[in-house]
Amino acid sequence: MDVASCSGVLCKTKLGGLNLRNSDHVFSTSCSYTRSSTSVSCHSSKNLQVDNVTPQPLARSSSSPSSMGKDVLGLSKQCFHKRNTVEKTFCSAGVCIYDNGIAVESHSHAVEEKVGVLLLNLGGPETLNDVQPFLFNLFADPDIIRLPSLFRFLQRPLAKLISVLRAPKSKEGYAAIGGGSPLRKITDEQAHALKMALESKNISANVYVGMRYWYPFTEEAIHQIKRDRITRLVVLPLYPQFSISTTGSSIRVLNSIFRNDAHLSRLPVAVIKSWYQREGYIKSMADLIAKELETFSEPAEVMIFFSAHGVPVSYVEDAGDPYKDQMEECIYLIMQELKTRGIDNKHTLAYQSRVGPVQWLKPYTDEVLVELGQNGVKSLLAVPISFVSEHIETLEEIDMEYKHLALESGIENWGRVPALGCTSSFITDLADAVIEALPLARAMSTSLSTSEVVDHDPVRDFIKLFFGSILAFLLLFSPRMISAFRNYLC
Ligand SMILES: C=CC1=C(C)c2cc3[nH]c(cc4nc(cc5[nH]c(cc1n2)c(C)c5CCC(=O)O)C(CCC(=O)O)=C4C)c(C)c3C=C
Numbered sequence: 368m369d370v371a372s373c374s375g376v377l378c379k380t381k382l383g384g385l386n387l388r389n390s391d392h393v394f395s396t397s398c399s400y401t402r403s404s405t406s407v408s409c410h411s412s413k414n415l416q417v418d419n420v421t422p423q424p425l426a427r428s429s430s431s432p433s434s435m436g437k438d439v440l441g442l443s444k445q446c447f448h449k450r451n452t453v454e455k456t457f458c459s460a461g462v463c464i465y466d467n468g469i470a471v472e473s474h475s476h477a478v479e480e481k482v483g484v485l486l487l488n489l490g491g492p493e494t495l496n497d498v499q500p501f502l503f504n505l506f507a508d509p510d511i512i513r514l515p516s517l518f519r520f521l522q523r524p525l526a527k528l529i530s531v532l533r534a535p536k537s538k539e540g541y542a543a544i545g546g547g548s549p550l551r552k553i554t555d556e557q558a559h560a561l562k563m564a565l566e567s568k569n570i571s572a573n574v575y576v577g578m579r580y581w582y583p584f585t586e587e588a589i590h591q592i593k594r595d596r597i598t599r600l601v602v603l604p605l606y607p608q609f610s611i612s613t614t615g616s617s618i619r620v621l622n623s624i625f626r627n628d629a630h631l632s633r634l635p636v637a638v639i640k641s642w643y644q645r646e647g648y649i650k651s652m653a654d655l656i657a658k659e660l661e662t663f664s665e666p667a668e669v670m671i672f673f674s675a676h677g678v679p680v681s682y683v684e685d686a687g688d689p690y691k692d693q694m695e696e697c698i699y700l701i702m703q704e705l706k707t708r709g710i711d712n713k714h715t716l717a718y719q720s721r722v723g724p725v726q727w728l729k730p731y732t733d734e735v736l737v738e739l740g741q742n743g744v745k746s747l748l749a750v751p752i753s754f755v756s757e758h759i760e761t762l763e764e765i766d767m768e769y770k771h772l773a774l775e776s777g778i779e780n781w782g783r784v785p786a787l788g789c790t791s792s793f794i795t796d797l798a799d800a801v802i803e804a805l806p807l808a809r810a811m812s813t814s815l816s817t818s819e820v821v822d823h824d825p826v827r828d829f830i831k832l833f834f835g836s837i838l839a840f841l842l843l844f845s846p847r848m849i850s851a852f853r854n855y856l857c
């Protein structure tokens with residue numbers, strides 16, 4: 368059934384033996400919704416709203432993150448939300464949720480809808496020989512090293528240089544955790560668990576894994592989705608909070624694949640850009656923290672230490688990355704949830720894993736640990752917060768380096784909350800997010816907007832390349848640049 372042809376008060380979309388029933392808000396060509404201080408406006412030429420918006424932080428601060436109302440990714444915004452100051456669950460999946468939500472009811476005759484879920488993740492080297500090429504892929508990403516357009520042609524040579532320089536240090540880290548990243552195995556397990564959770568909710572779906580920098584690459588997953596003739600796709604990045612450097616980068620790749628493929632550009636897709644504020648996720652995190660606190664002799668005395676992967680400050684301040692705002696909101700929500708359980712410990716947030724010469728979000732995890740130790744904190748529970756699987760930065764950086772540093776600095780009792788992995792309440796919540804997003808899928812546009820049309824002027828390109836090369840040469844051999852490269856080594 369072509370959902371775009373739907374009209375009237377009630378529309379039904381048949382999904383693999385299910386009917387997803389929505390209020391007419393979902394299918395009207397243009398809709399707006401107001402409820403106390405919350406409002407959502409959606410406009411769609413295809414009678415269907417799709418995510419493509421970053422959900423709003425809730426309740427705490429009064430100003431929106433700097434990216435709100437901006438289109439950080441060049442994705443067309445189909446919906447925009449205003450701050451919800453009263454109702455916690457309004458935008459629970461990072462997708463537009465309407466009036467009475469989405470009613471899902473069983474239906475006896477199946478139609479040809481084939482649902483796919485694409486899990487996006489970072490990927491990691493599986494062997495020590497993979498480390499340098501993995502790092503090359505990472506640093507060749509213009510969302511990881513953001514060069515001014517004049518220097519874009521240097522992206523790959525620079526990536527080669529930095530990956531070769533950094534590889535020995537990274538290899539040491541991967542060697543310490545068994546010779547490779549566990550990310551592929553864990554993500555595959557999460558994919559399987561999600562498929563099962565969807566099945567238990569009567570949704571039959573294929574779940575795919577698409578990694579950004581290592582196998583199975585996002586491109587491979589998309590080919591498989593095409594071969595399997597998926598007719599409706601939900602894209603679910605495994606990063607709770609949105610950053611240009613993670614979810615943003617993966618969605619940029621998806622966008623370019625979909626736009627240039629006649630079949631894919633017609634496929635209804637819903638992208639869940641972030642989900643840090645979902646109740647199920649917040650509660651699952653609170654469960655893990657509460658359980659781990661119990662392992663201390665005096666749980667109430669323990670400092671809860673959230674450690675998030677950092678991003679360069681310029682991402683937040685210049686490019687409008689909502690990552691920092693979402694991180695702070697997420698921690699606020701977890702602490703609120705713990706408070707409802709009578710847990711009112713002190714807590715703090717710091718950022719780890721900085722790379723290269725630029726300023727990263729502060730405070731830095733290593734510096735805060737030393738300060739806390741010096742200030743007499745005796746018990747500390749580390750909580751990795753930006754990622755949902757174990758990886759090099761939990762297993763090596765936190766469990767080895769930071770633990771050692773903390774104990775050296777005077778902290779006596781150390782604990783670490785495990786990553787969510789396949790925790791069942793968490794996977795169930797992801798399944799709910801998928802189900803909420805499904806009816807909001809819409810086809811990506813085939814036409815490039817004017818700002819995206821690549822304008823080729825050979826004379827201008829030559830002038831840029833010529834002067835860019837001279838500038839790059841001068842910069843590369845300046846003392847400042849040489850010291851900058853040294854920073855990639857440690
Ligand atoms: C939300 C999570 C992450 C953000 C934000 C992020 C930004 C970011 N990362 C780098 C550089 C590196 N990241 C590396 C590994 C790595 N990064 C994340 C997550 C985020 N990165 C994960 C889960 C992993 C581990 C993957 C694994 O193999 O287990 C690495 C490689 C490891 C190392 O050498 O330290 C680098 C390098 C930048 C520059 C950046 C933002 C601009």
Ligand SMILES: [Fe+2]
Nearest residue numbers: 489676677720
């Ligand atoms: Fe990273």
